[in-house]
Amino acid sequence: MMTQFVIRRVLYMIPTLIAVSIVTFLVIQAPPGDYLTTVVARLEAEGQYVDRGQLDALRERYGLDESVWVQYWRWITGIVLHGDFGQSLVYSAPVSDVIQERLGLTILLSVTTLAFVWAVAIPIGMYSAVRRYSVGDYAATFVGFIGLAIPNFLIALILLYVSYRYLGQSVGGLFSPEFVDARWNLGKVLDLLAHLWIPVVIIGTAGTAGMIRVVRANLLDELNRPYVVTARAKGLPERRLLIKYPSRIAASPIVSTVGWLLPSLISAEIIVSVVLSLPTTGPVMLRALESQDMYLAGSFLLVLSVLTVVGTLISDILLARLDPRIRYGRR
């Protein structure tokens, strides 16, 4: 039953991904002129010599004289078959080179943040629900609303100031200066971990605050359900009861947020990364959008969309594991 569900769900992903890639391509095609006109305009503005032969080669490669659909086909087959995302004009390098290292760090940052959000929000939310209107609940609610209300970049600036002024630690970036260009080794990993917590806390604060409210509300909904009373009437201890029954059912709406939490973390990361000058995708994405770097921006859009689709897939599979009604549901 479960295997069938997963296979079906993965097959459904394919048309979604195709549609997403088409929309992304149309978006990067939307500005007037094509990629090469932008390149030529820039080169000429800088008074540089424009090599006709090189231009024609590029024109040929991306099929810029062909119809939109042919261009799309070349673009997408380039990505799928050769991992070729096109040229970035801002960085004058292949997009894949620009993205690669940064994307890894971004995913690391996002996944760590997600883990942080859950690890903090779920226990606090559960406590808030079980001890509703207690001092602890009010405290969690208060801190939660503050976390929701303060913009990310402000927290980033405050933390920057505090840690520089009082801790004497430089918080910009993910690495200490001596490790930035170093090869990966244990020292670099430890250095990364020492820097990682600051952006994780900053990006995760709003999510944590929101998640506390979601967990609390969902669990409150379930706590007084008749099945909880039934389990209590069996003689089950309260703590085991809480974990096994209401929490399991209250978990479904939380798990279903994985899908949209991932992209929202990545977009929250953009602002924070600019403020903290992190070597992640955020600042590059911003720069690509500002300077109409079509292939770079488009690649980001595509990667973000794919992440969303994959996130939804993961959350759907988890939901089906949690709730047999979904597993056995009508197709």
Added chain:
Amino acid sequence: MVESPPPLLDVRDLRTHFATDTGMVTAVDGASFSVPRGKTVCVVGESGCGKSVTGRSILRIVDAPGRVVGGSILWDRDGTGDPVDLATLDPGGPDIRKIRGDEIAMVFQEPMTSLSPVHTIGSQIAESVRLHTDLDDDAVRGRVIEVLGQVGMPRPESRYDAYTFQLSGGMRQRAMIAMALVCHPRLLIADEPTTALDVTTQAQILRLMVQLQAEMDMSVLFITHDMGVVAQIADEVVVMYLGTVVETGPTEQIFTDPRHPYTRALLQAIPRFGQRRAGRALSIIPGSVPDPYRRPGGCPFHPRCAQARPGTCDVVEPATVTVAERRDVRCVLAAEEVHS
């Protein structure tokens, strides 16, 4: 006169109150009754009279902010005359948990919502066995399948892995009953177990419960508002009104010789075949159960009572008088009869 053995359960002057933001709700306000060994006692009354809260108070599973604030619930499992007072136990403590599901089990009204939708019925029933016995996994599974068979679940081996949404209403309630009976309780509290079912299924479930009670030699406290059900299964009846017990007695006597005006009114409100053709309208009890925040003074039933006497019934709470063996009435009229 032969000394009768002490009752299995003896509830004395039970008080369960709900402290809400808008005031104190006295859901159960001095209820007294007892459940003899091996008998079925029906608790009857209109909605909101405190029947369910009484049942839950016994197991100490009243939902917050409800609390048992007074009285005693004497549980004498072995008839030693040395009972445990459940009312004094910590509702979250290990002592009451050992009794729940093992010595006293409960069946609820709505099997769909009273069972977890995301666990198989087998695992939910097995949980009870694991909590109260040391059986290994295979023995637990065997015990669950056995009890599923006992409650008339067809193909119990394969139903072990079924979820509630894959079963019909009647089958769900059977699973619920199996869950209650799996540890052989001495007392089964059934809180309107047939109300959510259609009439045919109702009859099947009632028959099953009567049969199982005889087989397992347990007592049943059956909470219902349906006098028809009472007539079918009860040995004794406890009539409740607004958190108090107004009359108790053997079923036959309650039906043939009701002493309390409320009991009489309840009995008259049972629809009878051919009633409409005979030109008699269905009699109803005038008014409705009062607002729980504003309980009438004196006898709680006096505003709706045809025989209420101003100056007495609205001032003094009537005393409970014993009119015969195991036959108590809480009404001034009955008190006068006894004294004259």
